Amino acid sequence: MKALAIARVNMTRVMRDRLGLFFIILLPFIIVLVMGAAFGGSFNPQLGVIEGNGGSLGMDLLDTLESGSVDLVAFADEAALIDGVARNRVDAGLVVPADYSDAVESGASVLLRYYAPPNTFGGTLKESVDAAIAVQSATVRAARFAVSEGIGELSSNLVMVESMREMVPGVRVETVTAGESVFPEGFDPIDHSAQGMLVLFMFLTSLTAADKLILSRTLGVSRRMLSTPTGAGTVLLGEGLGRFAIAFFQGLLIMLGTAFGFSIDWGNIWLAILVVTVFALVGTGIAMLAGSVFRNAEQAGSFGVLAGLMLAAIGGAMVPFEIFPATMQTVSKGTPHYWALRGFKDLIYREGGFGSISLELTVLVGFAVVFLGVAVYRFRRILTD
Numbered sequence: 001m002k003a004l005a006i007a008r009v010n011m012t013r014v015m016r017d018r019l020g021l022f023f024i025i026l027l028p029f030i031i032v033l034v035m036g037a038a039f040g041g042s043f044n045p046q047l048g049v050i051e052g053n054g055g056s057l058g059m060d061l062l063d064t065l066e067s068g069s070v071d072l073v074a075f076a077d078e079a080a081l082i083d084g085v086a087r088n089r090v091d092a093g094l095v096v097p098a099d100y101s102d103a104v105e106s107g108a109s110v111l112l113r114y115y116a117p118p119n120t121f122g123g124t125l126k127e128s129v130d131a132a133i134a135v136q137s138a139t140v141r142a143a144r145f146a147v148s149e150g151i152g153e154l155s156s157n158l159v160m161v162e163s164m165r166e167m168v169p170g171v172r173v174e175t176v177t178a179g180e181s182v183f184p185e186g187f188d189p190i191d192h193s194a195q196g197m198l199v200l201f202m203f204l205t206s207l208t209a210a211d212k213l214i215l216s217r218t219l220g221v222s223r224r225m226l227s228t229p230t231g232a233g234t235v236l237l238g239e240g241l242g243r244f245a246i247a248f249f250q251g252l253l254i255m256l257g258t259a260f261g262f263s264i265d266w267g268n269i270w271l272a273i274l275v276v277t278v279f280a281l282v283g284t285g286i287a288m289l290a291g292s293v294f295r296n297a298e299q300a301g302s303f304g305v306l307a308g309l310m311l312a313a314i315g316g317a318m319v320p321f322e323i324f325p326a327t328m329q330t331v332s333k334g335t336p337h338y339w340a341l342r343g344f345k346d347l348i349y350r351e352g353g354f355g356s357i358s359l360e361l362t363v364l365v366g367f368a369v370v371f372l373g374v375a376v377y378r379f380r381r382i383l384t385d
Contacts, residue, residue, distance in 0.1 A: 028201045046071045048081045048093035055101030064132040085115045092116035092125045194258040195344045196317035199337045202251045206283030207304030247283035251276040267347030275343045278364045282336045285371025292378035339363045
């Protein structure tokens with residue numbers, strides 16, 4: 001089929017462009033990797049400790065910290081811990097002496113050394129350390145009081161007090177969200193960065209790929225094809241299939257690559273691929289439209305980068321649209337990026353099915369029909385005049 005042959009030629013031209021391949025394949029993963037390094041992993045504060053120090057009471061103190069959503073990172077010695085704090089490998093460091101348990105049980109004073117950089121977060125984490133020490137101090141004081149009253153030994157009393165802690169009435173604190181949450185439940189910034197990069201690069205690549213369509217037109221390649229037994233519809237279909245294949249390939253590559261390489265959740269994978277497919281049609285339409293409007297490749301390239309980044313920012317690909325002001329959220333709905341991202345969020349965070357994304361798919365199809373319709377009309381006039 002001639003249309004497929006034209007599409008294959010377009011794909012081959014793109015694949016031979018090393019710079020183009022970098023933007024299509026490598027750059028999206030580099031950005032997701034950078035975002036993952038900046039925001040990924042646990043959001044709990046990390047506290048450096050010396051491995052094996054403190055005995056049973058030292059372990060109890062660290063267990064209390066860990067149960068309070070503090071991630072512990074073990075270091076071999078105090079010098080390594082200080083170096084880790086200085087190089088920001090951990091948020092702060094706590095040195096529990098090796099003889100901590102013996103000193104506490106003998107009633108001696110114990111010095112715990114706390115290292116933190118001079119920032120607000122180091123002081124905030126110290127409050128968690130102070131709270132854990134206060135809890136253990138209360139347990140030790142209660143055990144010592146029992147010993148002073150002639151009840152048991154300190155070690156056995158510590159175990160008894162610990163077991164009785166849950167039986168003592170205390171203050172119960174519950175945290176609730178007033179009103180509606182800004183983000184959907186389970187929202188993860190890493191998931192959003194992958195979704196944002198997918199729609200950003202699919203649209204941006206489609207826009208910038210319009211330069212090759214313009215070259216075919218200005219060099220007379222398209223007109224020479226019409227001089228053969230090839231109709232204008234076949235030429236346009238072949239050019240469109242080539243743009244669709246590039247956009248769809250990139251979208252599918254980003255989706256599967258982030259799913260397997262970064263454990264990104266895309267919800268129902270088949271419905272997510274359907275969203276990618278429809279968004280690839282939108283990209284095809286904008287590429288064809290740009291190729292029919294601009295007179296040279298330089299204009300298309302400059303406009304493509306600017307428009308692609310601007311629409312991605314407005315549509316919520318860079319910053320979640322949930323935090324936009326009300327007016328800006330209304331403007332955001334005028335971009336295909338908004339509807340694609342909303343579709344992904346319905347699939348991922350609300351475990352939606354086809355029905356839950358039908359509106360998003362309908363709007364995206366509408367964008368594609370408008371772009372493709374105008375592009376086909378202009379190209380027919382250009383090719384046949």
